Amino acid sequence: MCSSPSPSPSARRWDGSRPNSHQRRSLRIAPDSASRLLRCGHTTSCRECGNPVECYPGADDRLVRLHPRELPVAGVPEPCRWHVSRGIAHPAGDGSSWCRLAHDLLCPARPAPTAAPQLSGLRRTLALCTRRLLDTGVLAPPATLTGGPPPGEAVCRPARPVVQLLFVRYLASRPVDEIQCVAQTRRRTRCTAELLGRGGLHGVWTLVPVTVHHGQLALPSDVTAVYSLSALPYQEQLRWRTQRCRDHATASTAGDLAVTDWEPFDPLRHHEHIHTRLPTHGRRPNGHAPRRVWS
Incomplete structure (x- = not known):
């Protein structure tokens, strides 16, 4: 079996790089783009429980926090289903066998909802992650987050x-x-x-x-x-x-x-x-x- 010939020293520059190597180009946002938010910019952490969430603007311009993973629609009640279309979160399913879920239903720092008892297993998993963050000092206890101003x-x-x-x-x-x-x-x-x-x-x-707004009580x-x-x-x-x-x-x-x-x-x-x-x-x-x- 013949080995491929090694490149001659003259085929490389003095620093060892190839003469025909292309310079890497960084991705840029088009000036006429409707949104400047990068894909990695949607991911953040919940301030209350420390678990990762994905934030999307809703149809009413309000920020919606969704669970980062998709779930089968068979295990999610119909009123709790969400889907994302073109960067906008909608409170309904899209007709597929998968859907998104609002983080507020799973957040361990909030009371457990009675409308979705089948989500207790996933909620328990997030509660264990919150406990690990509290034990390692990554997440501050709730008493520290809601503390008042400094004394004096x-x-x-x-x-x-x-x-x-x-x-x-x-x-x-x-x-x-x-x-x-x-x-x-x-x-x-x-x-x-x-x-x-x-x-x-x-x-x-x-x-x-x-x-x-019109029709609301004072x-x-x-x-x-x-x-x-x-x-x-x-x-x-x-x-x-x-x-x-x-x-x-x-x-x-x-x-x-x-x-x-x-x-x-x-x-x-x-x-x-x-x-x-x-x-x-x-x-x-x-x-x-x-x-x-x-x-």
Whole structure:
């Protein structure tokens, strides 16, 4: 058996690479693409139980958390079935023998639903994963997540503020000064910059009437605190809506590694996030406030 002839030394460069090797090209998002969210950007972890979930926008623009695996429709009740079509989650089956399932039905940190007792086995498996995360210290206990402010410091700071931009009110998933850019950097990691950067245009806190949709009952509280961005230019409000920092606002080819944190605000569904007074500075025992500016 004859062996293939070894390439001559002259067929390679001085560093050993082939002269006809092609340079690798990185994938880019088309400037006219309807979505910049990468496939890996759908996957995240539940803050309550630590199990992986996939986030998709629903037909009503609300964020839907789904179990990452498909399940046979024979073991899932019909009202609990979901399917994903073109990146949108729909609360129904698609006619196939497989379906998706909402994570809220399986989350061990929430009460077990009575409408789907056949899902108790999968729910028990996720509970074991949560126990391992708690034992190894990866997931913080619920008491730590829901703890109050530090001792000696009283802060009126909404954990999930209501933000108004582009004439729509949204419920943010974290305080205004902690909203992070969702763009992908050149190192394929999520950008760590915050939207509320220094030296930029900021919004203002204001008390506005609580408006409800037609046909809904009125709420006991008549006003709520809203972080309004309506006075900013259109491009600045669009940057907040796409949740990008100033460096990635003009980078049309950079993808998103996470779903935006905006959820359309509903006064009835989100009544626990209605605050009837404006945020204030935290006060220390010596009378000096921490260096945090509310715009």
